[in-house]
Amino acid sequence: MKSVLIIGGGFSGCSAAHLLSLQGGWDITLVEAASYLGGGCKTKWYGGHPYTFGPRHFLTPKEKIFNYLNRYCPMRRCQEHLFLTYVEQDAQFYNYPIHVDDVVLMPDREQITAQLRQRKTVEGALASKNLEEYWLASVGQNLYDKFINGYSKKMWRVDDNRSIDDFSWSPKGVALKEGPREAWNNAISAYPIAANGYDDYFELSVQGTKVRLNTEIEHYDIANKTVVMDSQKQSYDIIINTISPDIVMNGVHGELPYIGRDFYKIVLPVAHAFPENVYFLYYAGDEPFTRLVEYKQFTRQNWDAPTTIIGMEIPSKNGRYYPVPFKSEMARAEKYFADMPDGVFSIGRAGSYQYRVDVDDCIDQAMGVVERLA
Numbered sequence: 001m002k003s004v005l006i007i008g009g010g011f012s013g014c015s016a017a018h019l020l021s022l023q024g025g026w027d028i029t030l031v032e033a034a035s036y037l038g039g040g041c042k043t044k045w046y047g048g049h050p051y052t053f054g055p056r057h058f059l060t061p062k063e064k065i066f067n068y069l070n071r072y073c074p075m076r077r078c079q080e081h082l083f084l085t086y087v088e089q090d091a092q093f094y095n096y097p098i099h100v101d102d103v104v105l106m107p108d109r110e111q112i113t114a115q116l117r118q119r120k121t122v123e124g125a126l127a128s129k130n131l132e133e134y135w136l137a138s139v140g141q142n143l144y145d146k147f148i149n150g151y152s153k154k155m156w157r158v159d160d161n162r163s164i165d166d167f168s169w170s171p172k173g174v175a176l177k178e179g180p181r182e183a184w185n186n187a188i189s190a191y192p193i194a195a196n197g198y199d200d201y202f203e204l205s206v207q208g209t210k211v212r213l214n215t216e217i218e219h220y221d222i223a224n225k226t227v228v229m230d231s232q233k234q235s236y237d238i239i240i241n242t243i244s245p246d247i248v249m250n251g252v253h254g255e256l257p258y259i260g261r262d263f264y265k266i267v268l269p270v271a272h273a274f275p276e277n278v279y280f281l282y283y284a285g286d287e288p289f290t291r292l293v294e295y296k297q298f299t300r301q302n303w304d305a306p307t308t309i310i311g312m313e314i315p316s317k318n319g320r321y322y323p324v325p326f327k328s329e330m331a332r333a334e335k336y337f338a339d340m341p342d343g344v345f346s347i348g349r350a351g352s353y354q355y356r357v358d359v360d361d362c363i364d365q366a367m368g369v370v371e372r373l374a
């Protein structure tokens with residue numbers, strides 16, 4: 001039996017453990033610093049309502065990923081899911097991604113229409129050097145100012161969006177949407193049926209794995225696939241890392257920066273606060289928060305209760321949640337990956353140092369690694 005160490009018990013670590021156990025022939029150890037599995041996807045409760053830290057709504061363009069998760073974590077398909085952005089200068093909510101049909105509702109629609117006539121082709125826009133240039137080329141100045149300018153600055157804690165020189169993640173579909181108003185209509189949209197969300201999947205995924213909760217590795221020697229845990233040296237055939245590469249590589253190329261989040265939950269004395277099927281409200285202006293989420297909309301739990309729970313996310317220095325989209329830092333992460341020997345894999349949002357890695361991508365990456373190990 002070959003031995004494998006999984007560092008981190010979030011979605012990517014748990015999926016990797018589960019897929020390896022299905023494959024068989026592995027002696028699996030998973031180390032998790034927290035007292036529970038699942039990372040930010042762990043369901044918590046407040047005022048009788050389930051919630052997670054941020055939405056953690058499941059979206060994937062790949063049926064294979066959905067079918068896998070749905071088999072072990074029964075999912076409810078969401079028929080429609082809308083995201084709105086509040087634009088203070090217009091005192092209105094509009095769809096996000098920006099929808100071409102909303103332009104007629106905007107006071108400056110004539111100017112916008114003229115700007116849209118000047119916009120570049122998708123290929124032309126993609127040749128831009130930074131986020132600001134990309135959006136100006138895609139939608140023009142007025143829509144950029146309404147939806148993107150202030151939002152991106154607060155999201156990434158920058159003074160100038162031209163400093164964001166990787167925008168391959170933005171937007172996931174097209175800059176200006178036509179057709180369905182649903183946020184990502186080219187993806188399967190779903191949420192676990194269970195009241196405790198993904199939690200049962202996390203527990204199921206580690207059956208047959210030695211799980212070490214509340215544990216942090218004392219010393220990493222990744223080059224030799226060896227770590228020190230409980231003052232004992234342990235060597236493994238394979239290591240699957242899901243935490244920031246600079247930690248497991250002892251920071252030799254410097255610290256990888258992240259944007260953190262402060263998170264607030266609020267119970268309101270109404271059964272429903274958002275319009276039907278609206279999951280998120282983005283706030284694009286000067287207020288400190290980026291997004292409000294009404295959990296009931298996609299958990300469908302406590303639907304008729306006279307209260308509802310809202311989550312609010314404020315970008316901050318707390319936590320390492322969002323790898324930054326700067327080419328220099330992505331190049332730094334690449335140096336860490338290049339130093340990892342055969343048999344060491346680094347996956348997940350922090351593990352691969354990619355902001356665009358969502359829950360579905362974590363599963364996809366875990367599948368990729370486990371297939372390579374077959």
Ligand SMILES: Cc1cc2nc3c(=O)[nH]c(=O)nc-3n(C[C@H](O)[C@H](O)[C@H](O)COP(=O)(O)OP(=O)(O)OC[C@H]3O[C@@H](n4cnc5c(N)ncnc54)[C@H](O)[C@@H]3O)c2cc1C
Nearest residue numbers: 008010011012032033039054055056057348349357358359
């Ligand atoms: C606020 C927010 C909202 C999001 N909403 C969505 C969404 O709606 N839909 C979606 O698809 N994706 C969403 N995402 C992204 C998605 O949730 C993540 O991509 C995914 O959960 C990452 O899983 P992971 O296993 O890579 O990392 P994590 O979940 O971060 O797991 C890493 C684990 O490692 C543990 N750990 C950390 N340091 C150590 C250490 N030194 N030793 C041992 N263990 C350690 C952590 O405790 C954690 O459990 C959101 C992300 C955030 C931050």
